[in-house]
Amino acid sequence: MTFRTASAILFSVLVLTLSGSPVHAQNLDDSEELLSVGGQSVSKDEFIYLMGKGNNENAPGLSRKDFEENLQLFINYKLKVREAEALGLNETPEFTREFEAFKENLKAPYLIKNSLEEGELRKAYSRMQEVIRASHILFQFPPNASAEDSLIVLKMALKVRQEIQSGGDINALAVEYSDDPSVKKNQGDLGYFTSLQMVQPFEDAAYSLNPGEVSEPILTNFGYHIIKVQERKPNPGQVQVSHILVRIDPEKPESEDQAKRKVADIYTEIQKPTTVWEDIVKNFSEDPATSQKGGLLPWFAVGSMIPEFEMAAFSLTESGEVSPPIKTRYGFHILRLEDRKPLDSFDQMEDQIRSRILRESRSSMIQSQVLAIQKSRYGFKENEELVERLINELYQTPKNEFKLKLESLEISPEQELFKIQDTSYPVSDFIDFLGYDEANPKSKNQGNFELWYNRYLSTLLDQQEEQHLESTNKEYQMLLKEYRDGILLFSLMNDQVWQKGIQDSVGQRQFYQQHLDRYQWGERIPVLIVKVLDKEMLASAKNQLEGKNYSESFSEEFIAQSRQDNPMAYKIESGVKELSSHPVLSECKREAGFEELEIEGETYLLLKGEKISAGPKKFEETRGQVIKDYQEFLDENLLESLRSKYAVQINKPAIEEAFVAINQ
Structure with a gap:
């Protein structure tokens, strides 16, 4: 059974929670409530959303068995989130910091600014x-x-x-x-x-x-x-050319005629079939940046070079084609086409386009549009008379002198600047904002007050937009809850299962002693296994191994000598190996000494020591597996205690509705 979902943070943890007996159902009245955990309601929509995230449209519907297993995973998950909240893990500075960082990334695709910016990106690429x-x-x-x-x-x-x-x-x-x-x-x-x-x-x-x-x-x-x-x-895309430059000295009138004659001679020389372009460039080009590398210039697109040069470059159609001499303000050029390629895809150019848009006036235009939409959407009402007066009176007043200037103008701090959603924002709030905002905004077209007033207004309207998102956008609500609960789940599991399982050395040893039957060796044997890769070296290896007794020192000497003399002749492994689980040793005799085996056309030479009887593994030999098993044990105990601590009530009709919705 595969738990169908895409969130790595959340459901890599959820996979660990499928254990223990099922929760018994009890009918609830609210059809939108899937279940409750310790008195806290869990919506049907949340379960459907999480299940749907990993749903492949081409995959068959979820069977009843898989649905029930996924439901149990979900219940285990909600039990752990409920416990994390009860422990106050959602109130720690670490949680707040991590969740706020997630929110910044999660909200971006839903914001007005992102939508407008995406439109500008698409429009720019379309025009390209x-x-x-x-x-x-x-x-x-x-x-x-x-x-x-x-x-x-x-x-x-x-x-x-x-x-x-x-x-x-x-x-x-x-x-x-x-x-x-x-x-x-x-x-x-x-x-x-x-x-x-x-x-x-x-x-x-x-x-x-x-x-x-x-x-x-x-x-x-x-x-x-x-x-x-x-x-x-x-758009013809991009070209790469190499060139030869013969410069004109603007201070010398005769320089142009001399350059023209020289470039004509060079062009004639290039027409000869024995001429090597790179040699001509090296000997005659007066462009010091490219003359030693065949005249090669970087790739460029339309609008990147001076027009005469660009038109000549894009008029070339075949790689290796050479242009007649052309004149630019730098002198005379001869161009050779190296390669052409079409305009890059939108995905390839998206970051470059965004960077250019954000560096120019379009960024201010987008911000102005965002502000206008936010004002309309969130019931913005401005005290126009007061704001207009402040724009004029404080045009050149430094930010840190606003408060004194307002006092001299006899403007009350309690006077209203504007309203958002019927909430009034007085002048005093604006002054407070100036006190903690350490930004340094600049604008050529705005006075000091207008610049800071618009920054203050944008900050408040951005907050209003985020609050509106959390209260009205269902997809964003679900995504936010998924990440919030995922962080809490991770914190709880890390504290009570994963880190404890790693750090509790006393608990590990107790678990090892109590479950010693899990950590047993089968029959083992110390052995040197030589897989012969070069058949011509078979006799040499046999001569070295036959009649010898196995020892660790002999094994090390053989390996070192083989790597030095014939590193490609053999593939070698050595050490104490389990007989039954090893693909080669499972076919060999159990006695000590030399043995040659043929398995699926491959030759193996074995030098075996005395057989070691089956028995328990030492703690140090199996500590990694003990830790893994101990963590699973801690997880099972945690779930068992949570089932006793928090009553789970299930709404049967809502469960059936969820099953139908997931399989639609």
Whole structure:
């Protein structure tokens, strides 16, 4: 019988609890109560949940016999949890620390933040299936821009957009109007990019456009952007190339012509069939980082290199294919394709995507969405007038001066900041929070009060969400209870069974003496067993063993000599062995001396000592088995005492309902 469940912490312990006589049933009235242990109710749903965790959908239904055995395991488990609670193990600092650590991990998948984050991860990976080539024009705000300045910039962006819509060339207009420093080199052409390579508003706008379409002015931290998508195509994945670089010295006008002639000569040399790429790279490439390793560069994807280099690399299709010379701001390059591979799977990229999302503005966006959902869900009502005043009055006030500033503003500590679920939170609670929160949050867009106020609010709403989870989410409730009870069960078993069984040396010896019949040797014999692997060495081994008497010293000498002279010729074992349980000795004669055996085509040479009669094992020889048996004995005694201590009442109708539910 296999106990069907997935929780290693809980049910590796439960397996040890199946012992003793069954608990007698007594009908209870509540159909949702499966049973009670010492007056504490145990729900039918908990049993069904735990049984279902290890249920293979393709497995046949649970037989009545297996169901009853599993029910007894469950009862044993609940008896032990009841005892752990009675002993106060759920109130110890160790339990609290361990359970809180579990809760942090268990609750994560159920939180609003996790759900939103998962959505952003999936959206980013979905967008990564495509790459976009786009051009843009950036209109920056002047320093310390006023609202009027911002409006002027927006009107200019709209004017230029209209020119593009009327047939104007966005790249020519970018040279004329764009504030992007790179426009002199790229004329506004950004090359190819994919998700998470641009700031979020820019990316959102670009992925909403079809080729040829022009965006409305898009506001980012850099200013307003006008974006025109030139092309969208499937993501080509990653490439690895090696290259040769001939540099251009921007300080010397003649340098470009010299570099162009040199790279042309190198390219001609590469075309010769006898040319070795690595030799050409070593002799002529001016990239010190790669010239001594064949010009090899790390794997890269779209958006990772300067556009000219990247386009040349992705235009190569066959391993070993060499590009014509291309020019970048570093000089002239010749590229050779080493390998290509598709975009990694979501599972492979998940951690990388999450890390990038959490490092950029999307993290703040997710947190803002979480806060908005929590406010709506948990009945948040703000004292808007007071909060707005504090945002303005305490904008630059340091955190440790809030209290004095509030006093100078004659704001009462008892004045309400907001309510959550009809619970009022006054200014004094916020001040107390500042006293124990040692974090150092930073934000470019918020004043000091707003920053700390939002942190305080997030802390309270997160607590509210967790409480809501524990009271309304049945799956989370069950999971939490499973781990809570599993920790208690482990603590009880560790204290009263496992560690006691290991440390109680007096109890171990008493148990050994009382159950000596369990620890008996059969007939044994001291023996040297030589399995001959190399048949050519059979005669040599026989010559060394025939006519000799077994001794431990002779055995050691033979083994040492064999390992030195012919380590692969024999497989050797020696020592005192039980005759009946050993696969070779069970076939041999019982007399001392030399013997040759053939078993299933293998040759064995035996040198045997005098037979040792059957008898009890010494305690030291069997201590490991004694400890195991003693622990089982302690567990049986513990269960027996718990059955006497706590009455178990069973609800027969609920048991039948559980049987049907588990087999559905």
